[in-house]
Amino acid sequence: MIEVQQLTKRYGPFTAVDGVSFNVGKGEILGFLGPNGAGKTTTMRILTGYMPPTEGRARVAGFDLQEQPVEAKLRIGYLPETPPLYPDMTVREYLRFVARIKGVPAAEQAARVAAVMQRTHVADMAHRHCGKLSKGYRQRVGLAQALIHNPDVLVLDEPTAGLDPKQIIETRELIRSLGGDHTIVLSTHILPEVAQTCQRVVIINKGRVVAEDTPENLTARLQGAASVYVEVDAQGADAQAVLAAVPGVTSVTVSAQHGAATGFEVQSERGMDVRRSVAQAVVGAGLGLVELRPTRMSLEEIFLQLTTTDTPSEEVARA
Ligand SMILES: Nc1ncnc2c1ncn2[C@@H]1O[C@H](COP(=O)(O)OP(=O)(O)OP(=O)(O)O)[C@@H](O)[C@H]1O
Numbered sequence: 001m002i003e004v005q006q007l008t009k010r011y012g013p014f015t016a017v018d019g020v021s022f023n024v025g026k027g028e029i030l031g032f033l034g035p036n037g038a039g040k041t042t043t044m045r046i047l048t049g050y051m052p053p054t055e056g057r058a059r060v061a062g063f064d065l066q067e068q069p070v071e072a073k074l075r076i077g078y079l080p081e082t083p084p085l086y087p088d089m090t091v092r093e094y095l096r097f098v099a100r101i102k103g104v105p106a107a108e109q110a111a112r113v114a115a116v117m118q119r120t121h122v123a124d125m126a127h128r129h130c131g132k133l134s135k136g137y138r139q140r141v142g143l144a145q146a147l148i149h150n151p152d153v154l155v156l157d158e159p160t161a162g163l164d165p166k167q168i169i170e171t172r173e174l175i176r177s178l179g180g181d182h183t184i185v186l187s188t189h190i191l192p193e194v195a196q197t198c199q200r201v202v203i204i205n206k207g208r209v210v211a212e213d214t215p216e217n218l219t220a221r222l223q224g225a226a227s228v229y230v231e232v233d234a235q236g237a238d239a240q241a242v243l244a245a246v247p248g249v250t251s252v253t254v255s256a257q258h259g260a261a262t263g264f265e266v267q268s269e270r271g272m273d274v275r276r277s278v279a280q281a282v283v284g285a286g287l288g289l290v291e292l293r294p295t296r297m298s299l300e301e302i303f304l305q306l307t308t309t310d311t312p313s314e315e316v317a318r319a
Contacts, residue, residue: 001026001153001183002047007056009042009207016042018207019056024200026152029179031194031215032187034204040187041081043204044157047185048078061152074103077151077182081158083142087131091122091141094130095148102149116144120174136167143174147182154178156186160193172197227295230278231256231263233288240264242285248272261290 002024009017017039024030034040045051047058049065049072058065063072086094092113099109117123120140125133130141139159146154159175160168175197178184188194194201195215203211203218211218232239239262243252248268256263268274275292282289 001028001061002030002185003059004043004047005057007043007046007053007058009039009046009051010054016207017046017053020204020207020209021056022202022209022212024183024185026183027180028200029175029184029186029198031198031201032185032204033189033191033194033201034187035189038189038204039207040189040204041157044078044080044155044185044187048076048155049073050078074149075152077146077149077154079139079142079146079154079156079159081161083138083145085130085133085138085141085145087129089130090127091117091130091133091144092126094141095144098145099148104149112148112150116147119147119178120144121170135162136164136170139163139167139171140174143171147178152183154182154184156184158188159186160188160190227268228266228275228278229255229263229291229293229295230266230282230289231258231261231291232282233260233290234262239282239285239287242281242287243278246274246277246281248274248277258290261288263291265295 002022004020004022007017007020008015020039020043022030032040032043042051046053047060047065049069052066060072061075063075065072086097089097095113095116096109099112100106104112114123117126120143122137122140122144125137125141128137130138133141139162143156143159146156156175160171163171172193175184175186179199186193186198198215200214201212201218202209230243240252240254243249243264243266246266249266250269251267253265254262255265266274266278275294279289279292282292
């Protein structure tokens, strides 16, 4: 549904977006994750036809944003970081106005406005002036205007920025509920947001894509089973020595004590899954195996590793 190929945007001598490529399948929710200044907003603006790229191309629903901008834009709903509301219009007036300029047929406008107000839970604010709305409602009305022409694709730039925790949960639920019917690209610098809302994540830093995968796979790919937590009932035996003798294990450290059971953090050579041999060794030595699980990096740790590493980030991500 969305194809982005080698997008580059230069502001004078400064390269804000540098050869970014990604695809988004129909009905998918893609998280576009990066720190402030990474190039997210610039990419969103190119993707929505608000700004031309210096190089590269973007297609939405098969339409090239530069060659067929009208057809492409008809299929896109865009929620910029600051929703473009008119303070003196009521919510209903504003949505009617947006429906008109987005080309919704006159006979369908009232029904469309009612439907999106329902969907985004703003119907109770229909007669409130946009300028008098709370931040949470402003964001929802922003989402309503993006949805008004029932676009295939929704591009949401930092949709939960500035919301309180309750509003954040509601907005994420709303976005999740829109996936499937709509293809969604959501930009954010909030790591748990992608894990909770998106099926796939593109991580961008300094204008470049440093990783792309599902939140689960990204964690697994970086860490694999390189670290496992093993808890054993170690009465009368040197559990640490048993674990250290397992082929591939590089270090064993005590990390917890629960009564008679001791928890160990077992590191292994990269790419080696030692879980089976650890289990066999523990049981073979007559120790009780209480728990065995891989310890994975949080998305936060991955992000830090990808963006602060000395090695070129792509190598880290693809290793
Ligand atoms: N019009 C512009 N002229 C010059 N530089 C710009 C312009 N717009 C953005 N930049 C620079 O390009 C880089 C990427 O900006 P962009 O807004 O795309 O990042 P972002 O990832 O969306 O960050 P944020 O979350 O802070 O909005 C930044 O260093 C920014 O200062």
